[in-house]
Structures are given as structure tokens and as C-alpha cells.
Amino acid sequence: MYLLGYDIGSSSVKASLVNAESGKCVSSAFFPKTEAEIMAVKPGWAEQDPGNWWGNLKLATQAILAESGVDAEDIKAIGISYQMHGLVCVDKNQQVLRPAIIWCDSRAVSYGQKAFETLGEETCLSHLLNSPGNFTASKLAWIKENEPSVYEKIHKIMLPGDYIAMKLSGTICTTVSGLSEGMFWDFKNNRVADFLMDYYGFDSSLIADIKPTFSEQGRVNAAAAAELGLKEGTPITYRAG
Numbered sequence: 001m002y003l004l005g006y007d008i009g010s011s012s013v014k015a016s017l018v019n020a021e022s023g024k025c026v027s028s029a030f031f032p033k034t035e036a037e038i039m040a041v042k043p044g045w046a047e048q049d050p051g052n053w054w055g056n057l058k059l060a061t062q063a064i065l066a067e068s069g070v071d072a073e074d075i076k077a078i079g080i081s082y083q084m085h086g087l088v089c090v091d092k093n094q095q096v097l098r099p100a101i102i103w104c105d106s107r108a109v110s111y112g113q114k115a116f117e118t119l120g121e122e123t124c125l126s127h128l129l130n131s132p133g134n135f136t137a138s139k140l141a142w143i144k145e146n147e148p149s150v151y152e153k154i155h156k157i158m159l160p161g162d163y164i165a166m167k168l169s170g171t172i173c174t175t176v177s178g179l180s181e182g183m184f185w186d187f188k189n190n191r192v193a194d195f196l197m198d199y200y201g202f203d204s205s206l207i208a209d210i211k212p213t214f215s216e217q218g219r220v221n222a223a224a225a226a227e228l229g230l231k232e233g234t235p236i237t238y239r240a241g
Helices: 050-068 107-118 119-129 138-147 160-169 174-183 192-199 222-228
Strands: 002-008 015-018 025-031 075-082 088-090 156-158 173-175 209-211 236-240
Touching: 002 050, 002 160, 015 050, 025 050, 025 222, 050 222, 075 192, 088 160, 088 222, 107 119, 138 192, 138 209, 156 160, 160 173, 160 222, 160 236, 173 174, 174 236
Parallel strands: 002 075, 075 236, 173 209
Antiparallel strands: 002 015, 015 025, 088 156
């Protein structure tokens, strides 16, 4: 029995195949072999094309299956780790609306700082455990103000790991751990941070269905199975930054 792990980094996408009984890694690969492109249209900006993450994941998957000789039937679960704080926006057809604004992009600093000052330090630190800062929610606020034509088409927002899980399964969902890193989670009330959503003017429908971090979060669908060489129905059972 084997477990398949993906790491969606900003420099590369890695795949590792682990023997579930021994814990030994039997094969590992990463793509691209040179550092992945980060688009910086303006100083302080950092964007990536989510489609490139998927393309590199496909190459890494093919490489480890070829090297190991493991039958896809014997892969019992998939786990995903990913670069934190990124923002991917998709429409109702699950099509990406703009390049992902990734973790090292600093365009939203002022949006988060203004929210921190307006909502109050005590409120933010006691409910969010942090300042809204330059995290995912503030990046979405930047899009709302500066790219309204994009914002109005957004069906769901997601983190890089959520995007990969969607591509694998066709299902859009997220986790509490993911929402917390974006400053969308109210730890005091154990729910989505409505007060921050209201402050920024975000509709609650933008938040995907929430699954536990350690749980079945979807299964590989027929299209992804055919594209990657995996078995249809393989469960995704872990996702975190």
C-alpha cells in the first residue's frame, strides 16, 4: 500500500510516493527543474499561473510512477501540502479568472493595515489571532477594488492546495486551517470571520465548503485519473499549508 504526497511550492511542484507500512519514500520528483516563473508586473507583485502548477504536477506524477513501477491501484490516499496565503479565483465553470496572487506579493499590505486599525487590535488578535496583514483576505480586497470586472465573476476563492484538490476531484472545498491562514476564520466563535467579511464587503458564498484538514476531501475523478495515470476514486485525505 502506498501514499502519494504533493507539495505545491512557488519554486517547484514535488511528488513523493511513500510505502505506507514502512514510511519509506520509494520515489520522488519535482518540476520544473529550474525555478518556476514568478510574474512581477509591478514592484512588490508576485503572481503565478495555477495551470503551470497542474502541468508540473502531471510531470512529477508520471516520473514517480515510471521510476517506482508502482501500480496506481495500490495508491490508497493522496495528501497535499502547498505554499500558503496564495489567492486563486475561479468562475462557475472552475476556470481560473486571473493569475494567482502568491504569498510573497505585497500589494495588499495597506488593505490589511487599514482593516487592523479600523476593526481594532483587540478584535483582530482575539478572533483572527493575527492582523489581516498581507494575507489572502486582503489580497481579495485588492482585487475587489482594483479589478471589479474580475471580482464580479468569482464563484469561489481558494488557496493553491484547494485549486489542486479541485483539479484532482472536480470538487471545490477548503479547510479551517486554510481559512485561518487567509484570515477568514474566527477562532473565538469557531466559524468564518463574518466581521472581516462584512468589513471588506465579501459575500459568504465566495467561501468553499469546509472539510476537516484530516478527512476525505474528495476523490480523484475520471478526467484527472486519465490525465495523471492515477486510479479513479483515490481519496484525497489531507491538505494544509
